[in-house]
Amino acid sequence: MKIGILGGGQLARMLIEAGSQFGFDFLIYSTEKNSPAGRICEKEYFGKWDDFDELDKFTEKSDVITLENEFIDYKVIEHIESKGRKVKPGSAVVKTIQDKLIQKNFLKKAGAPVAVFSEINYIEDIREFCSRYGFPVILKSRTMGYDGKGNYLIASEKDIETAYKELSERGKLMAEQFIDFDFEIAIQAVRNAEGEIRFYPIVETVQKNHICNLVRAPHYVPLELSNYLHQVTAKILNELEYTGVMGIEFFVKEDELMINELAPRVHNTGHYTIEACEVSQFENHIRAIAGYPLGSTKMKSKNAVMINILGMRNDDAGSVDLSRVLEMENTYPHIYGKEKIRTGRKMGHITVLSDSIEKAEIAANEARKLIDI
Numbered sequence: 289m290k291i292g293i294l295g296g297g298q299l300a301r302m303l304i305e306a307g308s309q310f311g312f313d314f315l316i317y318s319t320e321k322n323s324p325a326g327r328i329c330e331k332e333y334f335g336k337w338d339d340f341d342e343l344d345k346f347t348e349k350s351d352v353i354t355l356e357n358e359f360i361d362y363k364v365i366e367h368i369e370s371k372g373r374k375v376k377p378g379s380a381v382v383k384t385i386q387d388k389l390i391q392k393n394f395l396k397k398a399g400a401p402v403a404v405f406s407e408i409n410y411i412e413d414i415r416e417f418c419s420r421y422g423f424p425v426i427l428k429s430r431t432m433g434y435d436g437k438g439n440y441l442i443a444s445e446k447d448i449e450t451a452y453k454e455l456s457e458r459g460k461l462m463a464e465q466f467i468d469f470d471f472e473i474a475i476q477a478v479r480n481a482e483g484e485i486r487f488y489p490i491v492e493t494v495q496k497n498h499i500c501n502l503v504r505a506p507h508y509v510p511l512e513l514s515n516y517l518h519q520v521t522a523k524i525l526n527e528l529e530y531t532g533v534m535g536i537e538f539f540v541k542e543d544e545l546m547i548n549e550l551a552p553r554v555h556n557t558g559h560y561t562i563e564a565c566e567v568s569q570f571e572n573h574i575r576a577i578a579g580y581p582l583g584s585t586k587m588k589s590k591n592a593v594m595i596n597i598l599g600m601r602n603d604d605a606g607s608v609d610l611s612r613v614l615e616m617e618n619t620y621p622h623i624y625g626k627e628k629i630r631t632g633r634k635m636g637h638i639t640v641l642s643d644s645i646e647k648a649e650i651a652a653n654e655a656r657k658l659i660d661i
């Protein structure tokens with residue numbers, strides 16, 4: 289089987305690493321030459337998303353296609369589907385999720401817990417929303433927003449004009465009531481075409497400048513809350529007729545949950561599963577889209593902490609010395625092979641396994657200091 293992946297970043301790279309054990313060949317379509325995934329696949333196709341001539345060459349050689357991010361225009365995926373190729377998840381799913389307003393309307397209709405939100409067409413719509421629900425308010429770009437990009441916190445009346453001017457240049461907008469949450473959690477779930485669903489452990493996530501910095505696994509929540517989270521997640525996957533891994537982020541306030549966003553792909557908060565779980569999120573995604581039975585999502589280690597290696601400067605990446613990190617027990621570094629370091633860019637991650645979450649976090653932070661990126 290030849291599996292095509294739209295996108296050539298680290299998620300695609302880790303999908304290839306996980307799926308190669310089954311003897312699959314992987315093809316990449318990337319907008320970046322010599323991408324992290326392109327370095328380790330059978331063939332990398334390069335072009336813009338609307339370069340349908342090159343895209344068709346990639347499509348023709350792929351038996352099934354998946355994606356590593358949700359920022360590909362769903363019309364591109366529709367074009368691939370028109371050529372008789374299955375994309376998992378497909379264009380209908382991506383169309384629902386990549387526009388945050390459509391996503392929130394879907395979640396609300398499904399009975400999932402979401403913050404109060406509204407479509408924004410004019411600056412007066414923001415003023416009306418703020419008047420009705422009070423400050424602060426989050427103004428969001430409906431598409432192409434990630435890692436805090438495309439969001440603006442409106443703390444008072446004086447922020448409205450600046451927020452509208454800055455974000456309206458990015459496209460359509462929506463407003464959302466600010467959630468004063470206690471902490472954030474996330475879950476990865478996988479569903480195959482037959483409707484089988486498995487859940488990975490609930491994890492706590494810690495942000496740094498709106499980018500995921502640290503993941504603690506597992507995060508224990510009361511059984512009633514855990515069951516509710518699983519029910520909500522299963523309903524979302526089933527109503528979308530989803531195939532593959534989905535990441536879902538939640539805000540937690542006392543004993544209440546609120547969905548932050550959906551990601552129709554393997555997710556940064558699930559990287560720990562490579563070493564900590566019996567079958568990683570990446571392997572289970574490949575199993576799901578290939579029509580294989582799903583594997584166990586149970587943890588092999590009592591605790592795990594994953595820390596992202598975020599770029600500390602703007603520079604050429606060069607080689608990375610991992611010798612001191614590799615001396616540490618139960619510590620697993622992953623370097624993504626990106627050619628350029630940028631401040632805040634995800635250049636890799638480290639996972640530490642331990643019988644103590646506190647010890648794992650200390651070791652993860654120590655390991656990160658030993659890597660010069």
